[in-house]
Amino acid sequence: MENSYLTSVIKQFEYYKSLGDKTIDALSFDEIKNEFAEDSNSIAIIVKHIGGNMLSRWTNFLTEDGEKEWRQRDAEFEDTFKDKLEVLQYWNHGWDCLFSAITPLTTNDLERIIYIRNQGHTVTEAINRQLAHYAYHVGQLVFLGKLCKGKNWKSLSIPKGKSATYNQEKFSKEKGRRHFTDDL
Numbered sequence: 001m002e003n004s005y006l007t008s009v010i011k012q013f014e015y016y017k018s019l020g021d022k023t024i025d026a027l028s029f030d031e032i033k034n035e036f037a038e039d040s041n042s043i044a045i046i047v048k049h050i051g052g053n054m055l056s057r058w059t060n061f062l063t064e065d066g067e068k069e070w071r072q073r074d075a076e077f078e079d080t081f082k083d084k085l086e087v088l089q090y091w092n093h094g095w096d097c098l099f100s101a102i103t104p105l106t107t108n109d110l111e112r113i114i115y116i117r118n119q120g121h122t123v124t125e126a127i128n129r130q131l132a133h134y135a136y137h138v139g140q141l142v143f144l145g146k147l148c149k150g151k152n153w154k155s156l157s158i159p160k161g162k163s164a165t166y167n168q169e170k171f172s173k174e175k176g177r178r179h180f181t182d183d184l
Contacts, residue, residue, distance in 0.1 A: 006105055008179060009127055013102070015181045016131075016138045017095050019156050020047075023138075023145035024091065029084040031148040043144050044079045047091050050137050052076040054094030057116065057130055058101035062109070066116035066126065102127065 024032065024043065032043045041049070056071040081087045110124045121129065146153045158166045 003107060005110065005124070006102070006107070009131060010099070010102060011179045011181050012131055013095075013098060013134070016135050020050075020091065020138045020141050022156055023141045024084075024088060026154065027145055027148055029087075031145075032084060032087055033079060033081070034144075034148060036144070036147060041077065041140070042079060043141050044081050044087055045077055046137050046140055046144075047087055048079070048081070049073075049076040050134060051090045051094030053130075053133065054098050057126075058097045061101050061114055061126070062112065062123075065118065066114065098130075 024047070027043065032047075035042045035045075052071060052073065053076075056068045057066040059068065081090070105123065110122065112123050113120045114123055114126050115121070116126065116129070142156060
């Protein structure tokens, strides 16, 4: 029980990364760069923003402010990717930074105070803040991926009309404590 929060939050981050991974994998580079409306963000731009945020927030996060002087946030909204591989490398670089920062944490670290733009947060609060932020943007990625693919989109959750089948499979198992991502 001592590390249940840390174990759970790491699984949650892994889950959102996997949704983004599957979305990016399903799309061509042109689809990743597609902006559906003027001044909207493409998947490429959202990836660049998430990656930039992760690198800033999680690099030396216990000892430095989460908004680094070297971060160029406005530039995150300019698409400069040359190909899909570059998008994936940047995406993974951000997630690697996050996981390298939170995986070694212990429950003793959770009440430490860290700063984001000089605002104090406990480590728990900072993790929750970023989890919500990344979930918000990954939801955008998935939605844009679905728009790109239309009827050819493969659902990343319970497909429409399949709830009964999904529930039947879940209820066929004995009750037990497990994380919802364990079966994914």
